Amino acid sequence: MTPAPTIVWFRHDLRVSDHAALAAAVARPGPVIPVFIWSPEEEGHWSPGGATKWWLHNSLTQLDEQLQKLGSRLIVRQGPALEQLQQLAAETGAAAVFWGRRYEPFAIARDTRVKTGLKRDGIAAESFNTTLLHEPWDVSTKERKPYQVYTPFSKACLARGAVEDPLPTPKRIAAPETWPQSVAIDKLALLPKLPWAAGFTTLWTPGEEGAQTQLKRLLHDVVRAYVERRDRPDCDGTSRLSPHLHFGEISAREVWHAVRTLQAELPKSEQPALDGYLRQLLWREFAFHLLYHFPETPEQPLRAKFAAFPWHDNPRALRAWQRGRTGYPIVDAGMRQLWHTGWMHNRVRMIVGSFLVKDLLISWQAGAAWFWDTLVDADLPNNTLGWQWIGGCGADAAPYFRIFNPVSQGDKFDPLGDYVRRWIPELSKLPTDWIHHPWDAPAEVLRTAGVELGETYPAPIVDHAAARLAALEALKSIGASEAS
């Protein structure tokens, strides 16, 4: 009798390298059945947005190719995960299902049901860490509580010692004698009906190989100048690994090791430069840590006082923000970059976030929802942390008086205006002196540049100085500066 197969359920770990669940399945005597299950209705309020689905379609295609190189393939199913896994196990006689953990509250609840259900059927079910450097329950304060401040959290991570080595890619994955039924990836209808994602392909290569290319780029071109360039949206100075990490096309552990290895090879004096990037990976860990321990935070402010914040319901302003028509060039450039590429530079995410929440007084939840639908790297832990931070209502949030000025942020981080000109062609002829505040430009300058405010480009929809004071008032009204 041939040994029973093992099912490997792929979720946010669409890769074959450093994959604990796959490696464990391969180590068993029988064949391996890799499966992806499309069940967006099981993702709570956070079923994948348009940009994410575009990425997922391509990533699944790539995963199938990677598996085929190892003598296997990807089985694709749709429907409730437990039901599909039970069916698949019945069809194939599988004795075990392995998967990599997820940490979103609805995913944990679903996975718990899945595990119980499978075990009831006499099927072994085991989850593995395929996503994090440190599990959220392995890092805690001396009082065994979760961390709420980044710096001590990061120190605690570093104090745990070296991150475990990545696992080798399996040489071969044993195939079953016959493959079970599989849905064609096209049938999941993940690609948009309108071809708005056409431009995405020039910028992104979803899948494991694309992720490896970005890692090489990080190591060769980006990481040494990371600290100086990462805040400049007019430079290509970030890792651009976020969507690859979200889908687990590369493991955080592998990125961590690659950067650490490079660091060890550098002269002592150059080593600290690489810490800047490593710190960002620990921010990702912190986001998972917070979501795991405070599972209500995607919807609710962590600081309870903010539940009473007098947010404005202003659909016109929200729409102007979404479309990049606020009249503030750095804000509009960011929102248009997001719309056209499914991504926005991190510095600009903070600027547009501050503008939505503090200048327009529209809730951070509305911003999070828009990002969720438009970002290819939409990730619940990171999105939640980012928006609560800029909203001032999260763990380790910005002080309430920290309100970004879109003009000075533009001058500081896009000093030549190249980023604005790239994404706002109607301002492309405007001289640098006025690029971040065209409303101050002399009429003659505007005329020469072909800019007519309110016609070719919007006049500012709010006055920042006045909006800032209004935000401070609103924050005072809920006692933002007092205990929560």
Place this chain on the structure above:
DNA sequence: TTTTGAGTTGTTCGA
């Protein structure tokens, strides 16, 4: 238990 030091990302004002 109490105390102490510290806390990603900013802005404005006045000298």
Place this chain on the structure above:
DNA sequence: GTCGAACAACTCAAA
């Protein structure tokens, strides 16, 4: 243009 101070007081985390 550049610099330092004020913005406020809290909460966290560790000693």
